[in-house]
Amino acid sequence: MSLRLQGVGRRFGNTQAVSDVSLTVEQGEMIAVIGRSGAGKSTLLNMINRLIDPSEGEIMNEGRDIAKLRGAELRAWRRQTAMIFQRFNLVQRLDVLTNAMTGRLDFPPRAAKLFGWFSDSDRDAAIDALAALEMDAHALKRADQLSGGQQQRVAIARALVQEPRIILADEPVASLDPLNAEGVMSALRKINRERNITVICNLHSVPLTRAWCDRVIGLSQGRVVFDGSVAALDEEALLTIYGSRDALQEAA
Numbered sequence: 001m002s003l004r005l006q007g008v009g010r011r012f013g014n015t016q017a018v019s020d021v022s023l024t025v026e027q028g029e030m031i032a033v034i035g036r037s038g039a040g041k042s043t044l045l046n047m048i049n050r051l052i053d054p055s056e057g058e059i060m061n062e063g064r065d066i067a068k069l070r071g072a073e074l075r076a077w078r079r080q081t082a083m084i085f086q087r088f089n090l091v092q093r094l095d096v097l098t099n100a101m102t103g104r105l106d107f108p109p110r111a112a113k114l115f116g117w118f119s120d121s122d123r124d125a126a127i128d129a130l131a132a133l134e135m136d137a138h139a140l141k142r143a144d145q146l147s148g149g150q151q152q153r154v155a156i157a158r159a160l161v162q163e164p165r166i167i168l169a170d171e172p173v174a175s176l177d178p179l180n181a182e183g184v185m186s187a188l189r190k191i192n193r194e195r196n197i198t199v200i201c202n203l204h205s206v207p208l209t210r211a212w213c214d215r216v217i218g219l220s221q222g223r224v225v226f227d228g229s230v231a232a233l234d235e236e237a238l239l240t241i242y243g244s245r246d247a248l249q250e251a252a
């Protein structure tokens with residue numbers, strides 16, 4: 001499933017958060033989106049999932065403009081483009097298995113799920129996803145008993161049970177210590193490779209970008225100022241993206 005962004009922009013009042021972004025993403029890519037705070041990284045990811053609508057431009061998927069999707073088609077798109085957030089967004093008082101199964105809320109029969117009734121296949125899918133993230137042994141623990149790294153792996157399992165084609169991860173390791181950050185990036189890389197799921201990941205760290213991603217999109221003031229392989233991400237490219245050595249230092 002390829003994605004093609006053409007002239008995509010988003011304004012908030014007088015702020016042009018994202019400006020004239022054109023790029024193509026092929027199925028199975030592992031991409032880091034980097035740039036200073038406020039560069040437009042979250043806005044870009046949120047537009048792909050349709051949490052935010054573009055002010056201009058097109059986001060095309062297999063010949064369809066995703067800005068025009070409504071109702072069931074929009075729900076299907078959101079299911080296929082799972083999001084992962086910095087703060088994990090688990091329901092703390094629920095157990096790990098139930099948290100993972102909530103990735104299934106939009107699968108039929110939907111009405112039953114409003115009462116918390118999940119099917120055996122939902123449960124199986126959640127257990128398989130937790131096993132893939134090495135979290136199945138914790139299935140019956142409450143989310144609030146887990147470390148941050150473990151919670152993020154449950155959030156990835158919840159994303160996986162949606163059976164997504166794309167995972168959009170908005171600073172997934174920004175709240176984690178270095179060891180847990182490596183663990184979460186490694187988990188994302190594994191599902192990218194083994195399941196051919198596209199991963200687009202906003203990152204604040206250049207070393208993690210280099211270690212785990214293939215392609216880098218550098219944003220500055222809402223514009224794409226770099227789009228290339230991690231191998232091409234040299235000092236000059238980094239200065240273009242971050243604007244100054246001080247800003248670059250924070251991401252080093």
Ligand SMILES: Nc1ncnc2c1ncn2[C@@H]1O[C@H](COP(=O)(O)OP(=O)(O)OP(=O)(O)O)[C@@H](O)[C@H]1O
Nearest residue numbers: 012015016017035036037038039040041042043044
């Ligand atoms: N809902 C909103 N209302 C008003 N302005 C917004 C909104 N969302 C984002 N912005 C502005 O758009 C710009 C881009 O924000 P965005 O959150 O996309 O950047 P970012 O690169 O993800 O930043 P960070 O790394 O700090 O998360 C910023 O100037 C921000 O203040």
